[in-house]
Amino acid sequence: MSEAAINDFVIKLANVNGTGSASANGLLMKAIFRMGVPVVGKNVFPSNIQGLPTWYEIRVTEKGYRGRSGDVHFIVAMNAETYERDLAELSPGGVLLYDNTWPRPHFLTRPDIQVMGVPFARLCNDAFKAARSRILMKNMAYVGTVAALLDLDLDVIHQLVREMFSTKPKLIDLNLQAIALGYDYAKEHFDCPLPFSVQSRDNTAGKVMIDGNTAAGLGCVYAGATFGAWYPITPSTSLMDAFAKYCDQLRVDVDTGKHKYCIIQAEDELAAAGMIIGAAWNGARSFTPTSGPGISLMSEFIGFAYYAEIPMVLFDIQRVGPSTGMPTRTQQCDIQLCAYASHGDTRHILLFPADPGECFEMAVQAHDLAERFQTPVFVLSDIDIGMNDWMVDELTWDDSYQPDRGKVLSSKELEKIEKFHRYLDVDGDHIPYRTLPGTHPKGAYFTRGSGHNKYGGYTEDGPQYKEVVDRLRKKWKSAASKVPAPIVSPSKGKACCGIISIGSCDGAVVEARDRLEAEGLHLDYMRIRGFPFSDEVEKFVADHDEVFVVEQNRDAQLLGLLLLETDVPRKKLIPVLHYSGEPLDYHFVSNALRQAATLRKIA
Amino acid sequence: MTSFVKPHIRRKNEPVNELGLVRADYDGAMSTLCAGCGHDSVTASMARAFFELSIKPHRAVKVSGIGCSSKTTAYFLREAHGNNTVHGRMPSVATGAVAANSALTYIGVSGDGDSLSIGLGQFVHAMRRNVNMLYVLENNGVYGLTKGQFSASADLGSLAKRGAPNEMPPIDPVSLALSVGATFVARGFSGDREQLVPLIKAGLKHKGFGLIDVISPCVSFNDHKGSTKSYAHTYKYYHKAVHADYVAPSKDIKVCYDEGEIMPVEMHDGGVIRLRKLEKGFDPRDRAAAMSALANAQKEDEILTGLLHIDETHPDMHALNKMEDRPLNEIPYAELNPGGAKLHELQKGFR
Numbered sequence: 020m021s022e023a024a025i026n027d028f029v030i031k032l033a034n035v036n037g038t039g040s041a042s043a044n045g046l047l048m049k050a051i052f053r054m055g056v057p058v059v060g061k062n063v064f065p066s067n068i069q070g071l072p073t074w075y076e077i078r079v080t081e082k083g084y085r086g087r088s089g090d091v092h093f094i095v096a097m098n099a100e101t102y103e104r105d106l107a108e109l110s111p112g113g114v115l116l117y118d119n120t121w122p123r124p125h126f127l128t129r130p131d132i133q134v135m136g137v138p139f140a141r142l143c144n145d146a147f148k149a150a151r152s153r154i155l156m157k158n159m160a161y162v163g164t165v166a167a168l169l170d171l172d173l174d175v176i177h178q179l180v181r182e183m184f185s186t187k188p189k190l191i192d193l194n195l196q197a198i199a200l201g202y203d204y205a206k207e208h209f210d211c212p213l214p215f216s217v218q219s220r221d222n223t224a225g226k227v228m229i230d231g232n233t234a235a236g237l238g239c240v241y242a243g244a245t246f247g248a249w250y251p252i253t254p255s256t257s258l259m260d261a262f263a264k265y266c267d268q269l270r271v272d273v274d275t276g277k278h279k280y281c282i283i284q285a286e287d288e289l290a291a292a293g294m295i296i297g298a299a300w301n302g303a304r305s306f307t308p309t310s311g312p313g314i315s316l317m318s319e320f321i322g323f324a325y326y327a328e329i330p331m332v333l334f335d336i337q338r339v340g341p342s343t344g345m346p347t348r349t350q351q352c353d354i355q356l357c358a359y360a361s362h363g364d365t366r367h368i369l370l371f372p373a374d375p376g377e378c379f380e381m382a383v384q385a386h387d388l389a390e391r392f393q394t395p396v397f398v399l400s401d402i403d404i405g406m407n408d409w410m411v412d413e414l415t416w417d418d419s420y421q422p423d424r425g426k427v428l429s430s431k432e433l434e435k436i437e438k439f440h441r442y443l444d445v446d447g448d449h450i451p452y453r454t455l456p457g458t459h460p461k462g463a464y465f466t467r468g469s470g471h472n473k474y475g476g477y478t479e480d481g482p483q484y485k486e487v488v489d490r491l492r493k494k495w496k497s498a499a500s501k502v503p504a505p506i507v508s509p510s511k512g513k514a515c516c517g518i519i520s521i522g523s524c525d526g527a528v529v530e531a532r533d534r535l536e537a538e539g540l541h542l543d544y545m546r547i548r549g550f551p552f553s554d555e556v557e558k559f560v561a562d563h564d565e566v567f568v569v570e571q572n573r574d575a576q577l578l579g580l581l582l583l584e585t586d587v588p589r590k591k592l593i594p595v596l597h598y599s600g601e602p603l604d605y606h607f608v609s610n611a612l613r614q615a616a617t618l619r620k621i622a
Numbered sequence: 623m624t625s626f627v628k629p630h631i632r633r634k635n636e637p638v639n640e641l642g643l644v645r646a647d648y649d650g651a652m653s654t655l656c657a658g659c660g661h662d663s664v665t666a667s668m669a670r671a672f673f674e675l676s677i678k679p680h681r682a683v684k685v686s687g688i689g690c691s692s693k694t695t696a697y698f699l700r701e702a703h704g705n706n707t708v709h710g711r712m713p714s715v716a717t718g719a720v721a722a723n724s725a726l727t728y729i730g731v732s733g734d735g736d737s738l739s740i741g742l743g744q745f746v747h748a749m750r751r752n753v754n755m756l757y758v759l760e761n762n763g764v765y766g767l768t769k770g771q772f773s774a775s776a777d778l779g780s781l782a783k784r785g786a787p788n789e790m791p792p793i794d795p796v797s798l799a800l801s802v803g804a805t806f807v808a809r810g811f812s813g814d815r816e817q818l819v820p821l822i823k824a825g826l827k828h829k830g831f832g833l834i835d836v837i838s839p840c841v842s843f844n845d846h847k848g849s850t851k852s853y854a855h856t857y858k859y860y861h862k863a864v865h866a867d868y869v870a871p872s873k874d875i876k877v878c879y880d881e882g883e884i885m886p887v888e889m890h891d892g893g894v895i896r897l898r899k900l901e902k903g904f905d906p907r908d909r910a911a912a913m914s915a916l917a918n919a920q921k922e923d924e925i926l927t928g929l930l931h932i933d934e935t936h937p938d939m940h941a942l943n944k945m946e947d948r949p950l951n952e953i954p955y956a957e958l959n960p961g962g963a964k965l966h967e968l969q970k971g972f973r
Contacts, residue, residue: 053973227972241965243958245950246721248714265968269960277946279953281721283939286747290714293707293744297718300705301683302951305718323708413969416962422955455951456703456719457726460680465696465704477696 023092023112023215026056026081030093030165033105034158037069040097043158044075045408046179047165052228052410053175055220057083059526060228060408061602066253066346072101079217085374085409086526089604092215093168095161097139102126114213116164118157135209137164142200147193156197163201170212172219173202227413231404232308234375234414235334236261238382239306240269243422244332246305248283248294250313253346254402255336258308288313292320292331299330300466302427302455304386306332311340311353314360314397321395322361323468325491328442328451330389330396330425333357334382337401339600348600349402351522354576357397358550364488368396368498369550373525374404376411377503377548383420384503390425392498393453401571403523403602426452433459441466441475442487449494495551502549505556508532512541517559518612519545520569521577524603528569531608540616542567547577552584560587565619567612569595571603640676648673650698660812660838660853661694661760667815668729668758669698671822675870682727683719687712687741690767691733691760691838710741713748713757717939720753723949724940727826728755734775735765738793742774745795749804749831754938756825756832759795760812762840763851770843781848794920795835800913800931806832807912807931808866811856812839814927821929823868829890830938837925861919864906864928865898887932897929906931 021027030047034040041062048060059078065071078088096105096117102125109115111131117123119136126134139157147153159180166176177195184190205211236258239247249259263282270279285291291307298305309317314335324331337353339345357369368388370381381398389396426446433439433454441464442451451473454462464475472483473490508529520528525546532542545559560566560581568578575594581587595611597603636644648669653662672682679701686692688709695704707715716730737745737759748757763776772780775795776788799807806828810818818836825832837856839845845852871892885897887907897906904915912931919926960968 227969229969229972237965237968241959243955245953245958246718248718265960269964270958271944272946275946276944278944279946279950279957281940281943281945281950283717283721283751283943285714286743289711290717290744290747293711293714294718294721296707297685297705297715297720298722298950299718300715301719301722303718303722305722319708320711414965416965418962420959454703455723456683457681457723460678460701463680463701463703465706467706468708469706 021088021090023110025215025218026079026220028092028215029076029078029088029090030095030169031091031105031108032075032095033098033101034073034075035098035100036065036067036071036073038158039155040073040158041075042183043162044077046176046183047162047171048077048408049179049228050166050171050175051077051079051217052223053179054172054217055223056081056217057222057226057410059085059087059410061087061403062407063601064347072098081220081222083222084526084530084605086530087602087604089606093213095165097157097161114168116161116168137161137201137204139201142204143197146196146200152193156193159194159197160201163198163203164205166198167202167205167211168209168213168216170216170218223410225413226410228408228410229375229414230257230406230408231372231375231378231400232258232336232406233261234379235308235382235398235400235405237265237414238379239386240265241416242304242383242386244304244306244386245280246295246298246303247307248285248291248305249307249309250285250288250291252288252310252313254338254406255308255310255313255334257406258334258336288316289320292317296320296324296329296331299389304390304422306334306386308334308336310336310338311356312343314353314356318361321367322363322365324395325361325365325367326363326468327466328393328453329466330393332385332389332396332398334398334400336405337399345600347402349523349571349602350598350600351399351401351524351571352576352598353399354570354572355580357399358580360395366492366495366551368392368394368495368502370396370398370502371522371548372398372400372404373522373546374411375409376414378404379414381503387423388498388501391423391501392450392494393425394495399522401523407602426450428452428454428458428462430459433461436461439464440473442471442473444473444490449490449497499551499553502551502553504553505548505559506546507555507559508544510541510543511536514541514543515564516616517543517545517563517566518569519547519559519566519577519581521547524569524571527603527605527608530605531612534605534609535612540613542612550580552581556581557585557587560585560591563591565591565593567593567595567615569608571597573598639673641678643673643676645670645673648679648699650700651696653697654693655690656842658841659690660762660840661691662697663812663815664758664760664818664836664838665694665697667818668822670815670819671826672699674819675823675826677727677826682729684729684731685712685716685719686731687736689733689736689765690840691731692736694760695731710736710739711744712736713741713744713753716755717748717751717753720755720939722951724754724945724947725949729826730755730757732757732759734759734761734763734773734795738774738795742793746798746802749799749802749833752805752830752936752938752942754830754940756822756828756834758822759833759835760838761795761835761851762838762844763849764840764844766840766843777850780850781846783843783846785848795833796930797913797916799833800909800916803936804833804931805830805933805936806929808832808834808929809925809927810834810836811860811927812836813853813856814860817862817865817927820865820867824866824895824929827868827889827891827893827895828932829934830936856925859923859925861924861926862928863901863904863915863926863930866929867896867898869894869896887934889934895929895932897932907933909933
């Protein structure tokens with residue numbers, strides 16, 4: 020446990036979903052961000068539309084750590100269903116704020132915390148007439164109370180309310196009134212601010228708050244994608260929503276109203292996969308966002324695209340499996356599924372973003388790699404990255420960027436060559452040339468998922484078949500130096516052991532390592548960002564006695580992949596596994612590493 | 623075994639089309655289907671239709687799923703790209719391909735197994751979207767490559783080769799197409815090219831999804847006595863309702879117009895489909911009439927053929943998605959890239 024302090028504490032808001040709490044909680048986080056203090060926000064929500072428990076956690080971290088801490092210092096308990104659980108979670112010395120319109124004597128069972136009651140329901144019932152307003156305005160009322168207790172800048176909050184309702188100006192006054200109700204009540208009844216509160220800083224300049232799905236959707240716009248197909252699935256839906264929104268803003272001809280893009284909501288994930296393959300085969304940059312269950316369904320087409328060598332970009336916003344699993348909870352459980360998706364010998368290119376900034380960059384890289392290597396490329400995000408607002412450096416764009424459309428023969432080039440063969444390795448780089456339909460009579464070929472030889476003809480001949488699949492493996496392997504390189508952070512002291520991790524584990528791993536370093540435990544850290552693994556990955560393991568592999572799944576999928584794809588010895592890799600479905604926190608990582616280190620007498 | 627190469631033979635005084643091409647220029651690889659297979663006849667009809675319409679072979683795209691029928695895309699238009707996708711999933715690949723480049727002519731070839739069992743969902747949704755393509759469903763009531771299992775189009779009581787009757791009702795692609803709003807619905811027979819070639823031409827020129835259900839008997843597994851998809855059965859119960867001829871816009875459209883008998887339907891390219899009614903009181907432009915004619919024919923055990931429904935007014939996928947005429951794959955990146963300054967501006971909302 021860590022003590023709460025100025026600009027360093029965690030506030031958790033317990034709500035009922037479907038009551039409008041999400042926007043109120045987002046407003047609180049944004050207000051702190053605008054006061055120049057870094058924040059980490061996590062929305063833990065149910066797979067439901069209305070009535071089930073939902074939590075929003077805001078970590079205020081002046082030092083700008085990017086993961087959860089695992090502590091809760093301040094609970095806003097607005098859901099009677101979860102009072103017991105919320106009460107139990109609160110750190111000693113913490114504060115619990117609740118709606119005392121009705122008495123809740125059981126809060127008195129914890130003498131080590133401070134309980135504060137505000138009659139939110141009564142205040143709102145007295146102030147507002149409409150039944151829906153009374154529910155919605157309770158959220159804004161607690162925003163006011165929290166603002167008073169944490170000394171938040173009211174001007175910032177008022178400005179945010181005006182922005183939030185800029186299209187519905189009638190609601191501005193109503194919401195400001197509700198905020199004032201909670202604020203004034205707190206000022207009158209409590210000592211404000213609390214010992215832990217927010218003080219303005221200048222630590223968020225040049226930063227933005229954005230979620231990974233929005234960033235990835237925006238990345239697809241900048242990559243020049245013109246076609247997207249998808250089947251709605253939590254938690255990937257907002258990625259296509261973002262793409263659609265930005266296309267609508269940026270890709271509609273002002274005079275004619277005509278679109279320079281096409282988005283199709285498919286009948287299922289199988290069709291979504293087929294559509295993006297058809298579009299890419301025909302020369303349009305295309306992509307599909309999905310989640311694990313969608314990858315299972317798309318596997319047939321993924322094998323087709325792999326074998327017929329058609330570019331394909333898939334975003335897997337991972338959620339907890341197996342089967343339907345926990346659709347709104349996070350995990351990194353599709354690593355091996357995606358690495359080898361589909362029947363037969365298949366292997367794919369994977370990219371692992373760690374935050375929304377990398378979602379944006381890797382969305383562009385994924386399109387370049389898919390067209391360069393003429394193969395499926397997966398961007399493995401997850402709910403934590405995809406659906407939470409993260410504070411990241413403002414996204415930037417290099418205006419000199421030109422998409423890598425890969426080896427596509429033009430009409431002129433076809434005119435010059437004697438005969439075109441689709442799967443011939445002309446340049447010795449394992450990548451054949453392709454042609455687009457309609458270009459030139461000489462460019463025609465027959466695309467098939469059945470056995471084919473290097474000329475593109477049908478075959479059932481062993482040596483001819485092997486020639487093609489052997490090249491495919493070499494082609495895949497050659498992508499190791501083209502995927503984003505791993506990032507290595509050497510320890511300040513001499514380290515005999517290391518950490519390997521991936522994706523959304525990064526924030527918690529970085530913080531755990533910092534804190535262990537302060538305790539004298541030195542660990543080097545490598546974050547893997549792409550698959551196939553580059554030689555650096557194997558070297559990192561070779562250079563250390565032992566390596567902790569931190570990931571969010573039960574079966575140590577990344578560790579397994581390292582064993583399968585490199586020559587590292589099994590006993591050198593020690594799994595650190597988190598798979599409860601909640602975003603990883605640094606306490607979990609530091610505890611696991613500390614324990615392992617003690618056991619091995621490393622420190 | 624590699625694909626067979628069909629010999630290129632030119633005859634003297636062979637008729638040429640507007641492009642100066644002969645019919646053989648629309649051939650593909652040699653068929654590897656059984657001798658007498660209905661599908662080969664359909665392949666020849668498709669090649670002829672493209673030839674007669676003077677479509678540049680390399681400006682056509684052939685797509686198919688898996689099965690005997692789907693193999694046939696290799697047997698015509700050797701200069702066109704083909705995509706032999708996965709079982710039952712051709713409509714989705716076609717949808718993406720059509721979205722990427724609307725300037726080409728798309729033909730999908732599928733079978734009753736590919737379309738009505740494993741691919742029923744995609745088949746129906748492509749019709750709903752009104753994807754601009756012609757979809758030829760070569761219908762023989764059985765799975766050939768796996769040796770003669772009934773397909774979903776097998777009629778009630780139809781007998782398998784070894785005598786077992788089919789006991790489940792069939793899915794009729796034509797009735798299905800009418801019920802989900804398909805805009806061009808026809809039925810033909812591989813044994814009647816005189817009817818089939820004009821149907822294919824009209825279907826290729828239709829703006830939107832065109833379905834032609836072609837009864838195409840399987841000589842190896844479903845051409846025996848007791849089968850309702852045999853040559854003999856089809857000839858016996860064959861009923862032509864409407865004949866369709868496509869007249870290109872360049873041609874002088876002078877039809878001997880007999881009120882009530884010939885109905886012209888204007889096409890998007892300025893051409894005209896002339897519908898010749900073979901049946902009184904049946905207007906293919908009326909979906910409800912087509913459905914009722916079909917139901918009546920089924921009651922009489924008749925196989926109703928011809929262009930049974932056409933609707934040129936419903937917007938196709940491109941129009942529904944407000945897409946510009948220029949193919950997506952021809953839009954230069956400079957027009958798609960909003961640029962760094964815009965990115966900065968867009969992020970003001972994220973602060």
